[in-house]
Amino acid sequence: MSTQDGLKLDLIALPKAVPEARRMVREYLGGAPCPEVELCVAELLTNVIRHVGEGTFTTLKVTRATDGRRTRIEVTDPEPHSWLVVRHAGADEESGRGLFLLDALALRWGVEHRADGKTVWCELLTR
Numbered sequence: 001m002s003t004q005d006g007l008k009l010d011l012i013a014l015p016k017a018v019p020e021a022r023r024m025v026r027e028y029l030g031g032a033p034c035p036e037v038e039l040c041v042a043e044l045l046t047n048v049i050r051h052v053g054e055g056t057f058t059t060l061k062v063t064r065a066t067d068g069r070r071t072r073i074e075v076t077d078p079e080p081h082s083w084l085v086v087r088h089a090g091a092d093e094e095s096g097r098g099l100f101l102l103d104a105l106a107l108r109w110g111v112e113h114r115a116d117g118k119t120v121w122c123e124l125l126t127r
């Protein structure tokens with residue numbers, strides 16, 4: 001659902017939700033391709049699917065700074081105890097690069113832990 005405060009989607013973390021979330025984020029940001037934002041959305045949602053579990057209730061929020069120069073992405077899940085680690089995957093590994101990509105693309109990113117879950121967020125320059 002898009003509001004003046006941004007886009008907020010309540011999702012069930014399933015692989016089929018990722019392309020739909022990317023499409024809705026692209027529409028919210030004006031319809032033009034926004035590959036860096038879409039990639040970060042996909043990586044954060046995929047992390048929930050892989051590390052918290054398929055079927056997890058998840059919230060995705062996307063907001064733009066009032067000056068239009070930055071986009072913030074937040075993915076919230078109910079698992080307070082999973083820790084995020086940027087690692088360097090081996091050349092033959094097919095996964096394990098999500099946070100490395102996020103770290104390379106984002107101006108800044110972080111994790112907010114609460115007793116009832118966590119929010120992983122990042123901020124990107126908007127083109």
